[in-house]
Amino acid sequence: MTTLVTPAVPGPGSYEGPGQGAFPGGAPSLRPGLLPGSVPPDAPRAGRPRGWWRRNAVWLVLLPLALVVATGATSFRVVAYWWPDGLHYESQRVALGEPAHLEGEYFDMGLDVPERANTWVVREIDATVTGVEQVDELPEPAYGMPVPIPEGSVAYEVRLHFAAEPQTDLSLCQIALVADDGTRYGESTPDVLGNNKRCSTPDAEGFVSEQPEWDVSSFMLVDPDATITEARLSFGGPDYLTVELP
DSSP: OOOOOOOOOOOSSOOBOTTOOBOTTSOOOOOTTOOTTOOOTTSOOOOOOOOHHHHTHHHHHHHHHHHHHHHHHHHHHIIIIITTSSOOEEEEEEETTOOEEEEEEEEEOOSSOGGGTTEEEEEEEEEEEEEEEEESSOOOOSSSSOOOOOTTOEEEEEEEEEEOOTTOBOTTEEEEEEETTSOEESOSSSOTTSOSOTTSOTTOSSSBOOSSEEEEEEEEEEOTTOOEEEEEEEESSSEEEEEEOO
């Protein structure tokens, strides 16, 4: 029986294989059953780098929760600051000349009635819109020069009758006219004459009622092509009274 021996091939440098010593200038010794150029089974393979989705998996799971929290916080601010500041909810609807009873709670700062300072008070008012009509000129304001009707506008007068207990708070009164296309006119305070006590008599000293019944007129500018179909009344919002006009 003849045994063939393959001589080692000299090579440059040194090699240190797994579990073997250094062999300067020679070929490495192979484990039994391995051919030259093969990789041992226990040799570590270079792994694929993790993709972006795997690296950020935790943050992707938490992202929807963060969006829900942020949206909730934003919604709270909208309700807290935007909702009360404006007319958003129709609480009643009556016809022109029909009385309506308005009732709502508010926080009194005690500016006109010191004994009510920092307390919650229920405001109750009976209100009737007695007339809405276009006028040719605006009356003289309580202060300042007469106000002409600007070119491209027409003026309307809204007449109202109120009944309430004396010292009823009348601040934040809003009176508006609404066109058939939804446009609102005159909602802001003060009105076109500079009056910021729109539901009080002209000679009132504060923002509270001084007698059990009284009448007021409020003036506003409207687009000449507008068709006015409704009047609205509110005390600070968000709810308001709608008066249908014939």
